[in-house]
Amino acid sequence: MSISRRDFLKLAGISSLGIGFSATDLLWKNRAEAIEYMSSPKGLTAKRWAMVVDLRKFKTEEDYNRVIDICHRIHNVPDFGNLKDEVKWIWTDTFEHVFPFQKNEYLPEGVQEKKAVLFCNHCDNPPCVRVCPTKATFKRKDGIVAQDYHRCIGCRFCMAACPFGSRSFNWRDPRPFIKRLNPKFPTRTKGVVEKCNFCVERLAEGLKPACVEVSNGALTFGDLSDPNSEVRKILSTNYSIRKAELGTRPSVFYIIGGDEDA
Amino acid sequence: MYDAGKILIGLIIFLAFATFPFYSNMGKAVAKPDPKLDTPVIQQMKVKQCVESKEFMRAEHMQLLNNWRDAALRRGERLYKGSDGRITEISFQNQCLRCHSNKKKFCDECHSYAAVKPYCWDCHIAPKEANNEH
Ligand code: SF4
Ligand code: SF4
Numbered sequence: 001m002s003i004s005r006r007d008f009l010k011l012a013g014i015s016s017l018g019i020g021f022s023a024t025d026l027l028w029k030n031r032a033e034a035i036e037y038m039s040s041p042k043g044l045t046a047k048r049w050a051m052v053v054d055l056r057k058f059k060t061e062e063d064y065n066r067v068i069d070i071c072h073r074i075h076n077v078p079d080f081g082n083l084k085d086e087v088k089w090i091w092t093d094t095f096e097h098v099f100p101f102q103k104n105e106y107l108p109e110g111v112q113e114k115k116a117v118l119f120c121n122h123c124d125n126p127p128c129v130r131v132c133p134t135k136a137t138f139k140r141k142d143g144i145v146a147q148d149y150h151r152c153i154g155c156r157f158c159m160a161a162c163p164f165g166s167r168s169f170n171w172r173d174p175r176p177f178i179k180r181l182n183p184k185f186p187t188r189t190k191g192v193v194e195k196c197n198f199c200v201e202r203l204a205e206g207l208k209p210a211c212v213e214v215s216n217g218a219l220t221f222g223d224l225s226d227p228n229s230e231v232r233k234i235l236s237t238n239y240s241i242r243k244a245e246l247g248t249r250p251s252v253f254y255i256i257g258g259d260e261d262a
Numbered sequence: 263m264y265d266a267g268k269i270l271i272g273l274i275i276f277l278a279f280a281t282f283p284f285y286s287n288m289g290k291a292v293a294k295p296d297p298k299l300d301t302p303v304i305q306q307m308k309v310k311q312c313v314e315s316k317e318f319m320r321a322e323h324m325q326l327l328n329n330w331r332d333a334a335l336r337r338g339e340r341l342y343k344g345s346d347g348r349i350t351e352i353s354f355q356n357q358c359l360r361c362h363s364n365k366k367k368f369c370d371e372c373h374s375y376a377a378v379k380p381y382c383w384d385c386h387i388a389p390k391e392a393n394n395e396h
Contacts, residue, residue, distance in 0.1 A: 034347070037339040140338060148335050149385060181387055184356055191382035204340050 042206040048124065048143035049198055050251040051209075052231050052240065053117050056258075057218035064092050067117065067211040067219065071196070074210050076187045078174035087168040089196040090119040090211060099256075101245060119196040119211075119218075120145060120166040121243060121250030128158035128167065130251050143224075143251060144198045154191040163246045167195045180254035224251060295375040298367040303360055312346045312361075326378070327354060355386045363389040 003011075039045075058064055071077070071090045078087050096103050098116040122145045129137050129145060136151035137158050159167045173190045181187070187199065188194050198221075199209035212219045222231035231253075233241075240253040263269070304310060312319050314326070333339040334352045342350045352384050362368045365388045373380060 034343075034345040037333040037337065037352075038341040038343065038349075039339050040351075043338075043340070049275055072365040138336065140336075142338070146335065148331070150331060183387050183389070186355060186385040186387065189381075200338070204338065 001197040010150075015118055038206055040206075043204045044208070045203075046142050047225035048223065048251060049122065049203075050143075050222065050224035050231050050253065051119075051122075051198075051212075052220040052222075052253045054218050054220070054234075054238075054253065054255045055114055055116060056255065057216065058114070058117065063216070064115065064117065064217065066214050068092070070210045070214050071119075073180065074182050074185060075197075076174075076178050076182050076185055077194075078170075078187075079179065080172070080174075080177050080178035085171050087170060087174065087194060089168075089194070090117065095256075098243070099241065099254075102241060102256075108257055112122070114255075114256070116254065118164070118166070119252065120198075121164060121252045122161075122196075122198055123145050124249035124251060125247065131157040131161040133157065140200075141243060144200055146156055146197055146200060147193070147195065149186075149188055149192050149194070152192040154193065156193060158193055163248065164243060164250075167193050169193050201241065292375070295372040297371040298364060298371075300319060301344070301361060301363045301368075303363065307361075311346075313350050315345075327358075330354070354382070359386075359389050365389065 068090050072079070072088075075089060077089055079084060092115040095112045095114055095116060098118065103112065122143055124143065126137075126139060128147045129139050132138075133155060134151045134153055136149070136153070137145065137147045139145050154169070156169055159169060170188050170190050170192055175186055178187060197208070199211075202209060207213070208221050209219075212221045220230050220234055222229035224231060226232065234255070235253060238255045239258055240255050242250045244250060244255045299310070299322075314322075319326070330342065330352045331354075333342070340352045342352050344350065359365075369382075
């Protein structure tokens, strides 16, 4: 029996369908009905996580270093020892740089000299998410702008899109530049971008972000959509500003002056 | 045929190169991979059972790990209820590697045999083993 080229192609097409139903598919099907993915009941949840930074409570250099050190230590953030390669999740900058539109020479003494603490603003309208070609950067249901390092191809579009410099690129292998590895958390690898994750891994365990925990009340974390949350209480009794000029709707608020209500 | 001699010599040289991997390995039996389960944590378990059956894990662990990653990272769902109803926390580094703390004798055993180089270890920290640098 001879078979025409046309018939052969038809046959090949039909039989290739069968490949879809292979033995490994059966392995999956048999268990597919039973398995389930769930959130942990002990995890903290919110509609929109937010942070309030009370700059009045940052008084000494130590107050700044404490929050920075804990974050970089538990998240295995490398220290390359030079500004060019710098990788940071949380850092400080001058008042003038952080709030360029708020600067004026008649502000009360001490305000403009004060450094501000910065991290990713977990914007409600995040440009970094919009530009990421692989959806490595994405916004979670609770407002956290997260990043899947497995998917990051290192194109750095997100770095160009973020107006706040919240993102760092690993130009080199970070492993040798991490002084003390935290064995509970992964490192990153050469060629990926990284940034603050609002401590999602801690929230899942029912813990507040690490920087908040060591800040002696200078940082407050909570649900912006809940009128009774701690952050909303602070925001309704203090004058706060955020880096809102560019329309990204940041979830980080700053209290820079006025009486301390403690 | 023009230049039959040259062509034949060329063919022989080509065949010699193309088949080199086969005859150079002929007769040499490569030891079958033999992943070890004798870690302290596994030895203490009453029922020595991973999150799914051995057969499933053997064939499909890579797909399962991908699903775990997406569930935990993207959907924030960090608990996995397996087909036998047991619930496990989803974490490669803190759960999988807690039992399988012997990367060299467990992971590498088959990965090396199959010549696959998964990139897990670029970021995930392997447990400390005796005579294991990473
Ligand atoms: S601060 Fe930058 S990195 Fe963070 S969500 Fe906003 S745009 Fe993205
Ligand atoms: S560098 Fe990574 S996270 Fe940033 S846009 Fe490119 S793929 Fe997305």
